[in-house]
Every structure is written in structure tokens, then in C-alpha cells.
Amino acid sequence: MSSNDNISKPFESVPKLSGKENHxxxxxxxxxxxxxxxxxxxIDPNTKVPADDSLDTWTDRDSQVAAAILSTTSxxxxxxxIDHLNDSTTELPRSRVIFKAPEKLYSTSGPQYSFALGRKFLESASASSRSIS
Structure with missing residues (x-):
């Protein structure tokens, strides 16, 4: 049995990504x-796409990993x-593209998240001050 046969097993324990709340x-x-x-x-940004005869094998593995990552999402x-799996214009490795896409939307860093936290803090602070008076 090859290692490719069991690629999906460890991904079964990954909770389904539903949004910011469980990112x-x-x-x-x-x-x-x-x-x-x-x-x-x-998913390592330093990984280079092979330029030799192993490219087909590498691309097949990348597609498997990308599909496994997608299987852990809502x-x-x-x-x-899902279009990234078969889109020839998608940057390689596809796994990295698919891994990084939710980061932009649901990450707990960056200006959008900081703004949301600040707004939540101000709302709770103003609610607290109203209840004190």
C-alpha cells in the first residue's frame, strides 16, 4: 500500500472550516x-515546483493534497x-493556493480583524458605561 492510499485519513480529524469562528x-x-x-x-512558500521528470508525480500529489485540504471546509x-483543482491558470502548488485562500478571509490578524476587535471593544465599553449610570 502506498502512502497516497492513506492521505485522507489524517484529514478526517480536521474540523470543517466554517468561518472566522473556527479558523x-x-x-x-x-x-x-x-x-x-x-x-x-x-504549503511552504520556499518550495519550488520541480522542473524535471518528477513534475507529473509531484503535480498529482499536489492535487491530492489540495483536494484533502478542501475536504476539510464547509x-x-x-x-x-474547488475550481482551483482543475484550473490550469492556478499557481502551483495548488495546495498552497487553497491553504492560503481562507487565511485572507478568516485570519485573526491584519487590519480588518484589528478594526473588528476595536469596534467590539468600543461597543462593549459604551454598553458598560450606559449600565453604570
């Missing part, structure tokens, strides 16, 4: 699954990104 947990579990399947090089996220 951190999803990313942590997904990272573990990628390490367990020796697939984390596909239906709406899956629908939004």
Missing part, C-alpha cells in the same frame, strides 16, 4: 494533518475554491 483550530489541525502525511512542503468554502 485557528482548523489551521492548527490541518497543519498537523499535512505534517503527518508529509505534505507540508506543498460546502460554501468548498464551492468557492
Amino acid at each position: 485557528v483550530t482548523w489551521k492548527q489541525r490541518l497543519t498537523l494533518a499535512l505534517i503527518l502525511t508529509r505534505s507540508n512542503s506543498f 460546502e460554501s468554502i468548498l464551492s468557492a475554491h
Whole structure:
């Protein structure tokens, strides 16, 4: 049995990404699954696409890993990104593209998240001051 036969097993324990509320947990579990399947090089920004005879094998593995990542997302996220699997214009590795796409939307960093936290703080502070008076 090859290692490709069991690629999906570690991904089964990854919770389905549904949005910002579980992005951190999803990313942590997904990272573990990628390490367990020796697939984390596909999401490493330093990984280069092979230029030799191994390109076909590498591309097949990349597609498997990308599909495994997508299998850990909700239906709406899956629908939004499934085209990357067969789109010849999608940058390689496809796994990295699919791994990074939710980061832009649901990450707990960046200006949008900071603004949302600030707004939430101000709302709670103003609600507290109203209840004190």
C-alpha cells in the first residue's frame, strides 16, 4: 500500500472550516494533518515546483493534497475554491493556493480583524458605561 492510499485519513480529524469562528483550530489541525502525511512542503512558500521528470508525480500529489485540504471546509468554502483543482491558470502548488485562500478571509490578524476587535471593544465599553449610570 502506498502512502497516497492513506492521505485522507489524517484529514478526517480536521474540523470543517466554517468561518472566522473556527479558523485557528482548523489551521492548527490541518497543519498537523499535512505534517503527518508529509505534505507540508506543498504549503511552504520556499518550495519550488520541480522542473524535471518528477513534475507529473509531484503535480498529482499536489492535487491530492489540495483536494484533502478542501475536504476539510464547509460546502460554501468548498464551492468557492474547488475550481482551483482543475484550473490550469492556478499557481502551483495548488495546495498552497487553497491553504492560503481562507487565511485572507478568516485570519485573526491584519487590519480588518484589528478594526473588528476595536469596534467590539468600543461597543462593549459604551454598553458598560450606559449600565453604570
